[in-house]
Amino acid sequence: MELYKLTVHELSNLLKSRETSCKEIVESIISRIKELDNTIKAYITLTEEQALKKAAEIDNQTDGERFSESALLGIPAAIKDNICTKNIKTTCSSKMLQDFIPPYNATAVDRLEEKGSIILGKTNMDEFAMGSSTEKSAFFKTKNPWNLETVPGGSSGGSAAAVAADEAVYALGSxxxxxxxxxxxxxxxxxxxxxxxxxxxxxxxxxxxSFDQIGVITKDVTDCAIIMNAIYGQDPNDSTTVDLDLQDFTESLINNVKGLKIGIPKEYFAEGINEDVRDSVLEAIEMLKSLGAEYDEVSLPHIDYSLPTYYALAMAEASSSLARYDGIRYGYSADDSEDLTDLYKKARSEGFGSEVKRRIILGTYVLNSENYESCFIKAQKVRTLINRDFAKALEKFDVLISPTSPTTAFKLGAKRDPVSMYYSDIYTIPANLAGLPAITVPCGFSQGLPIGLQFIGRAFDEKTLIRAAYTLEQNTDFHNKRPEAINR
Known part of the structure; x- marks a missing residue:
């Protein structure tokens, strides 16, 4: 049995019935990584020895009953390399943090480990999560398992490529x-x-x-619900988390959308969208209608301002967040500096890549006293208008549907102009501006490359998103497809 091909819930069932062991699962995935990752390059760090040791401990100390208590017990996870992992290098794919080993875990990682999940390694990404292709890593470019000449997307490209290539059962991203x-x-x-x-x-x-959020990448919607059960909820270490009732997201794994009200934002189907992408999403909408959902067109009048609004605000916040990397307190330190000013200059110019430096410069420009009112404050006002557009639409509809991206994966090196790269996120950015939950599921193919459909929901209503996504998944077969480029 090729264990690396299985999902979290499939592996959990095998462990419950003692048809396999944690060690066998970890060994299967490590073998897959060693077979493929010289080509895919999904991982920066592989924690093989630690993972095998942990798997053996679980096998020796656990009976079948305990596997019924946690679907994640003994299941390996890949973690994006900007999420802190205790005693495991966490680089943000940057020279600036190339030797950083955190003394603590991120809360999300702690919660996964509390459920028995095993950290298998850290995945590649665009440097400091600034990019849409994973070509901006300081170390190497990750390739899309569906076509090795195309990008996997970004910035969590290593996590997505690892899951798609069966080099990970599931992964965390941001x-x-x-x-x-x-x-x-x-x-x-x-x-x-x-x-x-x-x-x-x-x-x-x-x-x-004000935009960042840890998220989940899985092989199917069921796994997504399982991981969310583990990581969801308030944390005293993060004052922006909300005190929420405990949720069981697996309760939403219902193949039923009867009466679900779906909004189709017309702005998401305007010029620039690939014809195959549009047709696949519209076919999926018609299928949901045939299953009992209702849909209607809706307008989000200020959505066209999402891209400039997001980049003005995100770059401003990034320039502030990255000010800590000065070569003294934190991160890479340059040699042979004449004085403190020279040290700051060398550390930041040598430690940061070109895209990071570009965004720091633009963010500093936005926050400059001469531009603060006309750029930063104005962008905050537009963000409020976009939030109101979503709030109004979601009063009438349970979910909104759009393509996840206007195109499928593009060729490595194809988008050298930064602005054209920024447009890759034009359909995903609005949900971040509004702080809303959003899920993408496969809904078709174009020239052998996957197409994603995005559901956007009301704040803290992930359950409805999961139900809609699960129904679409259960009535199609796209999630069962595997990349031919690596499985010949």
Whole structure:
């Protein structure tokens, strides 16, 4: 049996019945990584020895009954390399943090380990999560398992590629403007960005703190619900988390959308969308209608301002967040500096890559006293208008549906112009501006590359998103497809 191909819930069932062991699962996935990752390059750090030791401990100390208590017990996880893992290098794919080993876990990692999950390694990403292709890593570029000449999306491209290539059972990523959903869509897997404040950001190395959210990348929607059960909820270490009732997201795994009201934002189907992408999403909507859902067109009048609004605010926040990396207190330190000013200059110019420096400069410009009112404050006002558009639409509709991206995965090196790269996130950014939950699921293919469909829901109503996504998944077969490029 090829254990690496299985989902969290399938592996959990095998462990419950003692048809396999944790060690066998970990060994199967490590073998898969060693077979493929020289090509895919999903992982920066592989914690093989630690993972095998932990798996053996669980096997020796656990009976079948305990496996029934936690679906994650003994299941390996991949973690994006901007999420802190105790005693495991966490680099943010940057020279600035190339030797950083955190002395603590992110809360989300702690919660996974409390449920018995095993950390298998850290995945590649765009440097400091600034990118949409995972080409901006300081170490190497990750490739899309569906076509090795295309990008996996970003910034959580390593996490998505690992799950799609069966190099991970599931993975954590982070989503600031689409960084979980875009790579999940490009790699043909499921990606969920929870509501802002529903999952702790403690231990997530910040890009833009009012946007950042830890999210989940899985092989199917069932696994997504299982992981959310583990990581969801308030954390005293993160003051932005909300005191929420305990949820069981697996209760929403219902193949039924009868009476579900779906809004179709017309702005998401305007110029620039690939014809196959549009047609696949519209076909999925018609299928949901045939299953009992109701839909109607809706307008989000200020959504066209999402991209400039997001980048003005996110770059401003990033320039502030990254000010801590001065070569003295934190991160890479340059040699042969003449004085403190020279040390700051060398450490930051040598430690940061070109895209990070670009965004710091633009963010500093936005926060400059001459531009603060006309750029930063104006962008905050537009963000409020976008939030109101969503609030009004979601009074009438249970969920909104859109493509996750206007195109499928593009060729490596194809988008050299930064602005064209920024447009990759045009359909994912609005949910971050509004702090709303959003999930992407596969809904078709174009020239052999996956197409993602995005559901956006009301704040803290991930359950409805999961029900809608699960119903779509159960009535299609796209989530069962595997990349031919690596499985020949």
């Amino acid at each position: 989503d600031t403007g689409g960084s979980v959903r875009l790579p999940a869509a490009f790699c043909g897997v499921v990606g969920l960005k929870p509501t802002y404040g529903s999952v702790s950001r403690y231990g997530l190395i910040s890009l833009a703190s």
